[in-house]
Amino acid sequence: MPAETQAQVKPHLGNTSHLLQQAKAQMQAEEFEKANYYFRQIIESGVPIPTEMPYFFAKTLFELKQYDNSSKFLKKYLEINGEGAQQYKMAKTLEAQLESPLEAIKNCSLCNEHGYQYQTCSNCKGEKKIESSCSLCKGKGIIGCSHCVGTGLITKKNIFNITEYFECRNCNGKGRLICPECKGSLVETRPCQSCLGTGKIPTDILCKHQP
Ligand SMILES: [Zn+2]
Ligand SMILES: [Zn+2]
Ligand SMILES: [Zn+2]
Ligand SMILES: [Zn+2]
Numbered sequence: 001m002p003a004e005t006q007a008q009v010k011p012h013l014g015n016t017s018h019l020l021q022q023a024k025a026q027m028q029a030e031e032f033e034k035a036n037y038y039f040r041q042i043i044e045s046g047v048p049i050p051t052e053m054p055y056f057f058a059k060t061l062f063e064l065k066q067y068d069n070s071s072k073f074l075k076k077y078l079e080i081n082g083e084g085a086q087q088y089k090m091a092k093t094l095e096a097q098l099e100s101p102l103e104a105i106k107n108c109s110l111c112n113e114h115g116y117q118y119q120t121c122s123n124c125k126g127e128k129k130i131e132s133s134c135s136l137c138k139g140k141g142i143i144g145c146s147h148c149v150g151t152g153l154i155t156k157k158n159i160f161n162i163t164e165y166f167e168c169r170n171c172n173g174k175g176r177l178i179c180p181e182c183k184g185s186l187v188e189t190r191p192c193q194s195c196l197g198t199g200k201i202p203t204d205i206l207c208k209h210q211p
Helices: 015-028 032-044 053-063 067-084 088-106
Strands: 116-120 129-133 142-144 153-157 163-167 176-178 187-191 200-206
Touching: 015 032, 015 053, 032 053, 053 067, 053 088, 067 088
Parallel strands: none
Antiparallel strands: 116 200, 129 187, 142 176, 153 163
16 A cells, blocks of 8 residues: 555544545545545635645545646645645655656647547537628628618708708718628638637646547
């Protein structure tokens, strides 16, 4: 059994330290999924987490290959406890163990920063954008000129109170304008909302960093 999981079981059992004990027991049994479950309960309980907990959680996440998450909790642990940390040596070992998997994630284009594999966005088929019929011109490519209300003419009263007609300068008297949204292409192109314009969506599958 790994030495670092044995120590520091506090005799006074609040609910949190009880959960921590259970988590550590699962770690000893190498049941890291179950350990993860108890750690999550501690976090969700909202009470201040035991100071040694982030190390054990980081270790569990490492075993579950959630390297990015593991690294976050390990950093937190070292930040909170510094060199006086009870598991300082083990934490430094884990830090070194994390280096290469974190590097692999960073250099891999098949997965996101957490190491989860991407799949092609099904909404845009990986195109990153969605084309649809232009909503401004309803797919006609032109819109009525709002300046002359589509007549091509502007009216003005002269000093004799007689209405005079002028050609609308906004549309050169045509009464219509090329749609400013689609520039007459009839199609409106927007970034895909499902993948935020990236063309890919992370799955919950851990990446092996090879095609
Ligand atoms: Zn998409
Ligand atoms: Zn006009
Ligand atoms: Zn349009
Ligand atoms: Zn990868």
